[in-house]
Amino acid sequence: MASQPLPRNGDTADSAGRPLGPSDAGPSLVLVDLSRRPGASPARSRFSSSFRLLSRALVPALILGVWQASSDLGVVAPETLPSPTEIISAYAELIRTGELQSAIPTSLARALTGLALGAATGLLLGLFAGLWRVGEELFDAPLQMLRTIPFIAMIPLFIIWFGIGEQAKIALIFGATIFPVYLNTYAGVRGVDQKLIEAARVFGLSHRLIATRVIIPTALPSILVGLRYAAGVSLLALVAAEQINARSGIGFILINANQNQRTDVIIAGIIVYALLGIVIDLVMRVVERLALPWRPSLVLA
Template sequence: MSVSELEHPPVAATPPAAVEDLSPRGGRSRAGVAWRTYRGRVLRILVPALLIALWQASSALGWADEFTLPPPSRILDAYGELWSNGDLQAALPTSLQRAGIGLALGVTIGLALGLFAGLWKIGEEVFDAPLQMLRTIPFIAVVPLFITWFGIGETPKLTLIAAATVFPMYLNTYHGVRGVDKKVIEAGQTFGLTGWRLATRVILPTALPAALTGLRYAAGVSLLALVLAEQINALEGIGYLVNNANQNQRPDIVIAGIGIYALLGIVVDVLMRLAEHFALPWRPRVTIG
């Protein structure tokens, strides 16, 4: 043994530390992958189907009175009756036209006020406080006033829907503009963007997700306001069918009309989701499961 070996004895080699495998498990079955992919679609259909089956079973077993709560089979017969009489084909376009015109008016006003209050300090000082007070008033409370001011024709119905949809559009647009990160604005200013160029190229695109959320919420509110608006001496539309059925003691047609409102809500929500998907393809969808 050499002198260097005596002064510096060899150190025993230690075994390498075990490396923990943090990679995702690769043994997931095809069935698990398919369930994870189509789970949302299946549950969206399965849960309502189970509720309808339970509703039908409760009527068949005598748990619910068929006169007060008709089973789904009678509701389907009511739809067939309305379709064969042509009442449904005549009522649906009228109600959609009312909701569409009122929504367009309300969204236009709310968007303009939200942009004005968000981009300019004077706009916030003039409009924000009154709108914050008015939005707390239930729109059902102003129906008598609208009837007094505008009569019982189409004007109070459209005004009610427009007034109900102004506030969600205004609030989301206003907070979307005011919520733009100051660092993003400063970055745009370093590239020479000021005034309208800064607003149209930086602020408004950044606030677009909030504005679309407001549009989606306003579209749902327009249907809620439509239900109330069509109680104001409506001579056509879904509300007219519901009121007429109520007077004639036809709960099956009443529930059928309510179901039409619900289906319209689902259709509007799907259309708004598609609009957000195509308008904001860069926005990630973050979920935890």
Template sequence: MKVLPARRIWVKPIAAASAAPHKVSQLRPRVLLPWLLPLLLLAVWQIGAQSGWIAPRILPAPTAVLQAGAHLIQTGELPRHIAVSSGRALVGFAIGGGIGFLLGLLNGAWPIAEELLDSTVQMLRTIPNLAMIPLIILWFGIGEEAKVTLVALGVFFPMYLNTYHGIRTADKGLKEMGRVYGLEPWTLFWRVIFPGAVPSILIGLRFALGMMWLVLIGAETLAADSGIGFMTTTAREFMRTDVVVLGTLVYATLGKLADLVAKGLERTFLQWHPNYQNTARF
């Protein structure tokens, strides 16, 4: 009896082929969903302004705000104020965030440094940032130094606390395993303790980026001769509600961009972290 050779039968991977379109169909609603409520609020705002429910001197229509923004862009005033405010925010963030990060590493890693410095830092943390404005104006005037100092103070504490917390709460099992394998203290810190603290540090970075703009708003509104806060304060004196609303929306947009930067850093540096894999969102 002749035995025929076995033939390979190719079966089209239907499930695999249909998985990608199904994933794309799920991705689209999740991308559009965060914008649903803002667009709905804009529609209600526009309808209310056009129908007269909202007085223009209280809250002008979105179209009027857009017209004001277009005019300020044409004159170059809005880009100049945005550039000035962004420069202040970034310089203050670099100074305050850098110092907070380094001090958090120091106090988290060395108990002696914690005993010497942490209590003082915690006492300073209880002082509201805006309460420091009169004193800082006495020290630095209303120049750039005053506003940069306020931003630096605002971002210092979120970076310090989260860095300190991340270092102190590193996995004790991993640290013990590193000691068993004979890792030197410096190697143990950079290869075991610091990577374990990265999620907490990035949370501090996200809080600091948000605090950066909050403090800058107060600093520029009370004492400034340029920037978005100065633009809105001047517009308030001339009853230009559309420009005031425009400045508020610019602050909100810049804050959202800073938050997107923080999320991008989380996706870049936390791909290895299992908790991030479970909670990551599109």
């Protein structure tokens, strides 16, 4: 009986011992190098950073160029949409008179006061409803119902309750910022993996330690998302709040500009609102990075 040839290196054999070639062995396995790639050189990193900054500034620069050209060519009337140079002149006028320097701190104080009160209330209610069943039964249904009411619709009621002073403005921002923080806190607490809680119980942690060392740190990303969203909502509510008999702030500048038909000042005030929103969002991003240093930044390309 002739002996069967042994399979060569890289080949396989069937159940009868006959050697199989590479074409008969099915799809071949491919090894993928998963080792960490070396970092880019400093020069290449600087080039990449500069390219990203230029790409971010390209679209705004094109918009400003088209805007200025449309105004210069008379395509858009200056009463409808003033040119960027006219808006810069409006900023120079507001700075020269001191209106802008006094308006920005006033508006920021209103927004941050309402945000602090609303975020603190939403955080406490979200933790109470998420950690204890009695809190859910008491607060979840009323808050879910109230959050569907647009905060702008509450302006007449707030005027009746608080008058036309600062209390009504802060109350409107407060009412608008409760719900984003509450919803994200409640969802973050209820979304904690039950296996983590069971493991904490196995190690003998008390209910207080489970809440402070397991549940709240795990729910922190969701809580910070709610806080970041509430920061943006606070500026939206600020725009509406400063229409209530405003005698200071950016809203006061807009009301005067509307009465005097100063479109350039109106657009300048709107841009200030937008810049405040960008600044607050950047601050919230820094807070997220400081509070969540372990969270990686996942970017595909």
